Amino acid sequence: MSAPQSGNTRREARQASGSAVGPTAAEPPVRSPSRAGRNLPAAIGVGLGLGVLIVASLVLRKELMLGIVVVAIGVGVWELRRALAQVSIHVPLLPSLVGSVSMILSAYVGGGEALIVTLGLTCVGILLWRVADGVLDAVRDVAGGFFVAVYPSFLAGFAALMLAAPDGARRVFVFILVVVLSDVGGYAAGVSFGRHPMAPSVSPKKSWEGFAGSVLACVVGGAVAVALILDGPWWGGALLGACCAVAATVGDLTESTVKRDLGIKDMSTILPGHGGVMDRLDSLVVVAPIAWALLAAVVPSAT
Structure with missing residues (x-):
């Protein structure tokens, strides 16, 4: 029969047991993230900053917004290429970047036909650049390059098509506003x-x-x-909103699938509280073709 434990011994045993299951009373509580998994203050701050930058560019000169799109898509291409490299898919960087810039600028200057032609030239450039480096694993790398050329570069070209219209600044503002509302509405309802x-x-x-x-x-x-902004029919805006909500959700789930398949949480850590640039562009680039087509049909641009 063992001797009874002293007070100190029993206290030490309780402390040892408590350390295995959680913090002691003296330890500060660990702050958990929000239910949506974001650093909410950082996300709000970065979001407001980006919003001010975008609105200012649309108000001052829409060419400034075009420059923002070019830079954002360029960073997105870099992030996506870096993520694919983790599963040994090595996308040629230079032709992908040149192609992304060319697609956006050609769409703004030359319209839809120029955008399609530039996509084809970009794919040819990626193919030739990669094959010139050797044929080992070339098919896999070229397929990854084509994916990067379409998503996000080609899809972002439709934002440039909207911007090129005489009332393009207002069209792009409505497009971005609806996508932001999708994110905010989904976050608020999902958390609540x-x-x-x-x-x-x-x-x-x-x-x-x-x-x-x-x-x-x-x-x-x-x-x-x-x-109010485009002087179009309210029902057309409601249709735009419904279609954009579906497309934005598909875009978000698509990138989530890609990231899960690659084994990563975010494309990068450039934007605190959001992740990478592509983590913010995922919905926008998928919605852009739908918004361009619906706005062109519902609110024809004056020539």
């Missing part, structure tokens, strides 16, 4: 009411309740924005 995951294997924090919030925010915001 999210109970049913939409795609748990891809994005565990995205819920059907959050998607409903995105649709509601986009429909209302799109109807108001198109009517």
